[in-house]
Amino acid sequence: MKLGVWTPFSYCIRPEPAIERALEDLTVQGRGEARDRAYSFMRDTVCLAEKLGFDLTLVAERLIAPDPEAWVVASALAVETSKIDIMCAVHPGMLNPQFTAKLGASIDRLSGGRFLINVVPGQRQHEFALYGNNAWMGWDEDGDDRYARVDEFIRVMKAMWEQENFTIEGRFYSAKDATMATKTICTPRPPVYAATADTRGKEIVARECDLWFADYLSGIDAYEENLGRIESDIADMRQRAASYGREIGFGISTYVSCADNIDALLQDIRAFESDPQHNVAIKSLGAGLIGTPQTIADRIKRYEDMGMTCLMLQFHPMQNGMQEFAEKVMPLIGR
Numbered sequence: 001m002k003l004g005v006w007t008p009f010s011y012c013i014r015p016e017p018a019i020e021r022a023l024e025d026l027t028v029q030g031r032g033e034a035r036d037r038a039y040s041f042m043r044d045t046v047c048l049a050e051k052l053g054f055d056l057t058l059v060a061e062r063l064i065a066p067d068p069e070a071w072v073v074a075s076a077l078a079v080e081t082s083k084i085d086i087m088c089a090v091h092p093g094m095l096n097p098q099f100t101a102k103l104g105a106s107i108d109r110l111s112g113g114r115f116l117i118n119v120v121p122g123q124r125q126h127e128f129a130l131y132g133n134n135a136w137m138g139w140d141e142d143g144d145d146r147y148a149r150v151d152e153f154i155r156v157m158k159a160m161w162e163q164e165n166f167t168i169e170g171r172f173y174s175a176k177d178a179t180m181a182t183k184t185i186c187t188p189r190p191p192v193y194a195a196t197a198d199t200r201g202k203e204i205v206a207r208e209c210d211l212w213f214a215d216y217l218s219g220i221d222a223y224e225e226n227l228g229r230i231e232s233d234i235a236d237m238r239q240r241a242a243s244y245g246r247e248i249g250f251g252i253s254t255y256v257s258c259a260d261n262i263d264a265l266l267q268d269i270r271a272f273e274s275d276p277q278h279n280v281a282i283k284s285l286g287a288g289l290i291g292t293p294q295t296i297a298d299r300i301k302r303y304e305d306m307g308m309t310c311l312m313l314q315f316h317p318m319q320n321g322m323q324e325f326a327e328k329v330m331p332l333i334g335r
Contacts, residue, residue, distance in 0.1 A: 001300070002310040003335065004056040004087070005049045005322060006253075007042050007077070009067045012060050014255075014272065014316040026066040039068055039076065045318055046077050049084060052326040053335060056085035058118060058253075058312050063094065063131040071103055078111035087116035087193065092153035093132040094122075097173055098180075100153075101160035104190050105182040113185030117157075119194045119209070121150050121201060147200040148172070154192060154208045161189035193251070193310075206240035211249035211310060216286045220269055223288030231306045238307070251310030252303065254287035256325055258296050265290065284314060296325075297332035304333075 006012055010019045022038035025031050033040075046057045059077065061070040074088040086107060090100050100117070108115040122128060152170040159166045160180045167176050184190055194205045195213035205212045214233050216226040234250050241248045259265040269290060287303075289296050300311065315321020 001304050001308065001333075002055040002251075003053075003330075004058060004085075004310060004312040005045070005054050005318075006312060006314050007057050007059045007073065008045050008318045009042070009060055009062070009065065009070075010038070011062055011065045011067070013314050013318055016317045023066060026068075036068065039073065042073060043077065043080055045322070046084065047081060048319055049322055050081050052322055053330065054084060054313075054322070054326075056087055056116065056310075056312075059086065059088045060118075061089040061091060061094075061120065062127070063091075064124065064127045071107075074115075075107055075110060078107050078114065081111070081114075083114075085114045085116055086111055087118050089118040089120050091120050091122040091128075091132070092150050093128055097153045097156035098160055098175060098178070101157045101180060102182060104157075105161065105180065105184050108184040108186055108190055109182065115184075115186065116191045116193060119150065119154055119192060121146055121196060121198075143198065143200070147198065147204065150201065151204045151208070154194075154204065158189060158192065158208065195253070202237060202240060206237060206246070206248065207244045209248060211251055212237050213251045213253060213312070214308075216252070218286050219273060220266075220285045220288065220290060222286040226286050226288065227302070227306075230303075230308075234307045249309040250307050251312060252287050252308060253284055253312040253314075254289050255284040255314045255316075256289040256296065256321065256329075257316065258291065258293045258324060258328060260292060262291060289313075293328035293332060296329050300329070300333050 008019065010023055018041045022041060025033065025037050049057060059070045059074040070088055074086050078086050088107065104115055104117055149172045152172045156168060156173045156175060159168070160178065161184055165177055165179050167178065168174060191210040192208065193211040193213065194209045196202060196205060197215035214230045216230055230252065237248065237250065257265060257269065269285065273285065288299055315325065
């Protein structure tokens with residue numbers, strides 16, 4: 001099983017002093033250090049993750065947040081690391097697939113073949129209106145157009161990596177006698193990951209992608225219910241992929257917190273859950289990786305037994321949490 005960590009952008013992890021100080025700089029014109037605080041914290045965290053033996057990092061994308069842009073951060077991390085895979089997120093409609101393929105091939109080259117991509121359908125209309133040149137406008141509310149765009153995006157991006165010459169006349173993207181001079185080190189192309197709970201999205205992932213991130217219910221109390229839900233969804237996605245003659249991997253994104261004092265740990269988690277400001281991180285409590293090191297190791301093994309091949313992890317505080325996980329949990333799961 002691959003173990004990944006989120007690159008610590010402010011909007012996807014629990015607040016901590018390093019992030020709060022970085023946001024003070026990012027949101028005030030003219031304020032900043034010689035090396036940006038936010039990037040410095042990201043770099044130090046990812047380099048530590050690499051040293052501790054984590055396999056990959058997810059560089060998330062949210063253009064309306066103050067954090068540095070994901071593809072810029074991913075490029076910088078590619079040259080400041082040597083082993084950890086760099087997975088960058090993209091929203092179809094913000095970038096076109098041809099340019100995305102060129103960016104991906106470039107990071108693949110800078111990193112020595114360590115680039116992956118996470119395709120995110122997106123759901124923030126105001127973000128698409130501002131950064132996607134109104135890409136959201138005119139889409140039907142039930143999402144058919146949005147998923148049709150994602151489908152075309154992935155197929156064109158993959159063709160740019162895999163084919164010497166191709167032509168496509170799609171509804172959203174077109175290319176005639178297209179080729180890309182920059183060839184990737186990773187063969188036949190960089191891996192494509194995606195998360196979606198929508199049936200249309202699942203069908204696209206089963207046909208085109210290499211790994212699907214499972215969806216689950218929010219909150220620590222949903223763990224047992226989520227186990228059955230995830231196991232059923234994995235079986236469903238296996239069947240979908242098999243109908244195309246394919247096999248895919250499976251992942252979850254989850255918050256991790258281990259401690260010997262369970263009462264104090266749960267008290268902290270309950271307080272965290274009650275704050276709606278942290279809705280992104282609260283969602284990831286539902287996977288249940290909270291408890292003693294042995295409890296967490298047992299639950300990871302349970303996920304692995306049901307077919308999970310990748311965990312994308314968040315900690316708090318981020319760096320201390322990674323170190324504790326590496327020291328106390330990794331040996332229990334054979335790492």
